[in-house]
Amino acid sequence: MKQIYDQFQEVVMAILPLAAVIIILQFTVIGMPPDVFFRFIAGVVMVGFGLFLFLVGVHIGLLPIGEMIGSTLPKTKKPVLIIGTGFVLGVVVTIAEPDVRVLASQVDQVSGGEISNMVLVYSVAIGVGFFVAMAMVRTLFNIPLKYILIVSYGLVFFMLTFVPDMFVPISFDAGGVTTGPMTVPFILALGVGVASVLRGKSSTSDGFGLVALASIGPIFAVMILGVIYG
Template identity: 85%
Template sequence: MQKIWEQFKEVAMAIFPMAAVIIVLQYTVIGLPPELFFRFVAGVVMVGFGLFLFLVGVHIGLLPVGEMIGSSLPKTGKWSLVIGIGFVLGVVVTIAEPDVRVLASQIDQVSGGEISNNLLVYSVALGVGFFVAVAMARTIFNIPLKYILIVSYGLVILLMTQVPPNFVPISFDAGGVTTGPMTVPFILALGVGVASVLRGKSSTSDSFGLVALASIGPIFAVMLLGVIYG
């Protein structure tokens, strides 16, 4: 019960400042129509309640399950299975990420349907899945994170010279939205679980860096779309 109360306070402290600023602006500067302002207030209440339930669910279910899966996979001794399941989990968690859906719908509207909602979502999901698999391989074979990041971003810079300019900001935004409330907790818990078995619980350096790698995948995926559609 104490943890649930802490989640409630965390959500309230996250939403209240934004709501307070909008309310002050409403009565001093903006002057929105009453109907639209009422919709804003109702939206804040629903978002707050939904975010509260989501965070409770993350701490009750997602984090323990992700860490348990991560700690169970290395015990099989099949490294291909660890990498493969890391790829699958990266894909399915990204498909469920609400931030990715929002970005995809906006890009669908801006592009006039040329880049469809589902095409972007699944491309981003495959990119995340691939780099989660890379992150699993990095933990298994003890590859330094800096080398993977240098090579990956070097390839990103090369791709930037080959894609239409409008795909570059979309690709980096896609990398940002994958660090959302669904993907990050699960991937971090998965990495902590795998590293706790392979490197011991004291090895925090192997537990993190997964999100940094996962965010590169969407950049590659959207830039490849730019090469195809460009």
């Protein structure tokens, strides 16, 4: 019960400042029509309630199951299974990410349907899945994170010379939207679970860095789309 109350407090403290600023601006500067302002208030209430339910669901469902999967996989002693599961989970959790779908719908709109919603969503999802699998390889073989990041971003900047200009900002936006409320809790819990078994509880910090790696995958994916469609 205390955890639910803590989540409620967290949601109130997250939404209240924004709502307070908009209300102050409404009565001092903006002066929106009453029906628009009341829709805003109703939207704040619905967003707050939805966010509260989401955070409770994350803490009682997503985080425990992600860590449980992560701590169970290494016990199979099958690296291919661990890496393959990381890829599949990276793909499916990204497909469920609402931020990715918002970006995909915007790109679909501005490109006149040339880059469809589904093409972008699945491309980004495969990119995330590939780098989550890479993160599993890093944890299995104890590869320093900095080396993977240096090589990966080196390749990103190399690809900038081949990618049409309009795809560059989209690719980096895609890297940002994958670090959303669905992907981050699950992927982090998965990494901590794997690292806690392979490296011991004292080295669960090895499970972090997955989000940094996962955000590179969409950049590569969209840049490849840029080469294809450009």
